[in-house]
Amino acid sequence: MAQLSGTSVSDSTQEGCSASGCGGSQDQLAHLPEHIRQKVHNHPCYSEEAHHHFARMHVAVAPACNIQCHYCNRKYDCANESRPGVVSELLTPDQAVKKVLAVAATIPQMTVLGIAGPGDPLANPERTFETFRQLTERAPDIKLCVSTNGLALPEQIDELCRHNIDHVTITINCVDPDIGAEIYPWIFWNNRRIKGRKGAAILIEQQQRGLELLTERGVLVKVNSVMIPGVNDTHLEEVSRVVKAKGAFLHNVMPLIAEAEHGTFYGVMGQRGPTHIELQALQDRCAGDMTMMRHCRQCRADAVGMLGEDRGDEFSMDKVERMEIDYAEAMVQRADYQRTVEANRTAQAERRGETLISLASLKRPVKESRPVLMAVATSGGGVINQHFGHAREFLIYEASAIDVRFIGHRKVDLYCSGDVSCGEGESVLQQTIRALEGCEAVLCSKIGFEPWEQLERAGIQPNGEYAMEPIEEAVAALYAEMVASGALNRAEAPQPMRISA
Amino acid sequence: MAYQIIESCVNCWACQPLCPTEAIYQATPHFLIDAKRCSECEGEYADPQCASICPIEGAILDSLGEALNPPGSLTGIEPARLEAVMAQMRAR
Ligand code: SF4
């Protein structure tokens, strides 16, 4: 078996998640027709709320790629990387199936299996479809997902639709070949390498045709786009408009990850990624009447578990080979688990309803209490239950006089653990504070004295008062405190505040 | 006449399924081309398939030992620029 240790491959570099797209919260999905909501209800990636309860996994069966993206590099290997496109173990379809059954038997939260690389799943049709064929038969309760650059999509649609697939993710970074030429140096098409604008034009045409064909058949399509400042950042609004018009059901704009040590074209050429603020602003501009996905974590192509955690180590192939699995029994347990979650969710939703009413009853004129961004440290379960210093990512919420909205999350050490390994010279705490730019409060279960002081100095109020409480209620309550104390009467927020989509 | 894969190959699998003569095989530490089978795609395709999809500059050589995808030809990164950035990183 080939080892793609720490190797990041092709298009999936930025979309490890495709299989499992990233969704807006359940409320934000309210505008979708009922049959679509059914499809996303238990999907950790499509539904922000579902991702607190359900798990997904990716299997790395698809090594080859048929295009080159400037944000991907297959040869450079940084031991500290945990980012999309990076896998540690390439699997055969048989191994992948074994692993899926083992995980689904161990983690009852597992609802979704995705193939997202490390290359392009549809550039490896035999391996991808063999995996799907076996799973359709042996694990009929698991949803299948696929994420693709779209080049081979139109030709593969019939085969794709034969499986237990509700949605497909296409990475579409542009609809203009001139911009495409700056992102894709070449594609492999009809047995030749085609470079530059001509290659990009073919890729764009295939992606758009694939999107149309899928929506015609009622398959949900999520579009991922990588925001590349100065290349496609202004163009992505146009992309959003076009793909929505053609029926894409969600658009997920993700930040470019480009570090010189990744050895990608963009990394080496010093192309910067967007700031959190720029990304948020673009997501808002793209939003229109459609929810943007904001909780995407750009997972690895072999991630296992709940979003934001990776239990891949527990399921290395040698461990899986030693497990004994009674899948029929596991299916029963899974169904039980899902019923319990369902009951809890209904109860939670009812409680949330009450919160919203009490918040609205503050009866403050909207302009007096501007919206505020808050960061939350959580290890899952929808409650504030993580020590500030243990958080590897923060969920970002916007509280306003009207409601509490999930905005996205910010990782603090995902791309590369800079200071230790790559000599960036910035402490982890400084990195974290920079990642929280624009937030005015951070809620966590506990926090040490030093970070407390430094956060305050940076204008971010630490708060440990709401430990173990449900996130949205705590954010609403803290916002109410801030309003009552007059803290929000200060005219200006630290930076221009976002307008609700 | 035959091509060969050298150590810069990253085992990405892209070339292997495309070879019309099944000359490419998985090996350790990297994929190899069976010289007896490789036809350089003569009579099959206008372009050698392995070299047309390989993403790694310099990984596949022709029968004269020349890289089919020379430095800079695929990534668009000038070799000098790449060297400078790599040197900078090594210095850190
Ligand atoms: S959250 Fe992860 S698994 Fe879901 S779509 Fe995003 S990257 Fe994929």
Ligand code: SF4
């Ligand atoms: S040149 Fe053609 S025949 Fe030779 S190894 Fe490459 S793909 Fe196979």
Ligand code: SF4
């Ligand atoms: S395409 Fe290139 S890098 Fe990939 S396996 Fe073949 S020779 Fe190696």
